[in-house]
Amino acid sequence: MTGSRILRLRLRDIQVWPLEEVAALLQTGGVIAYPTETVYGLGVDALNEEAVKRLFQIKSRDLRKPVSVLVRDIEMLARVVSNIHPVAKPIMECHWPGPVTIVFPASKEVPPALTGHSGNIGVRISPHPFVKRLFEFFNSPLTSTSANVSGGRSLLEPEDIFRTFGPGIDLVIDMSESLGDKASTVIDVTGGSPRILRKGAVHVAGIFERREEPSSGEIQDEPDGLIDK
16 A cells, blocks of 8 residues: 555455555554544554654644553453553453443553553453454554544544545545444543543443442542543
8 A cells, every 4th residue: 555545445345355455554654544433543553653653743642642542352452551450340341342441551562652651541442343354464552542633523534534634644444334423431440440531432320330249439520531632
C-alpha cells in the first residue's frame, strides 16, 4: 500500500479483506483510521514510539493527555499492564469484548506518551469484525484514540477523516455501516475502587449488574474526566 487512501470493505467479503497488507503498514509505523463498535479510531502500533509520536502530531494532541489501546486477548493485555486489580476482573468478564475501557497501571513496555506520563493505560477488547480479523495478522496492541483533531468532534464518515488528516494518515478503512455512535465507557481501577472517567456506550448503572457479589468499593462517578477525545 502506498500513499494515503480509502479502503472500502464490506462484511460479506470478510474472508478476502487484504489485512496482511494493513498489518504490514502498521508494523512499519503507519497510521490507519478504522471502525470499532464505538466510533472511528486512529490506529498505530501502540508499542512503536515513533508511530505514537506521529499519532500525537497529526491529532495535535497534548502530550499530557493519554491514548487508550485495543488488545486481542488477555495474553496481549499482559504486555501493556503491570497488574490487574481484582475489582477489574468481573468488569472484564461481563463487558469484554465490548465498549468498556478499563484503566490499569501500565507496563514498562508502553511508551510514556500513551499514558500521558501518568503511568496508567486505558485498554479494551473490541468485538468489531474488522478489529478481530486484523488481530489475526497483527500481533501488537493498537491505539484507539478518536478520529478527530484533539478537542474536536469525532469524525464518523471516512471522507471527512481523509479530508481532515490528508497525507498525515496512510489508510482510512471505510466500514461506516458497521460503526457505533458512542464512545466507550471509561473506568479507572488503579485505586482499587472503580472511578467512572467517561460515561459512554455502556450505562454506568449496568457496569456491575451481572456480578454475583458486591464490589469491594463504591463506584465513584467523575463524568468530566474525559481521557480521550
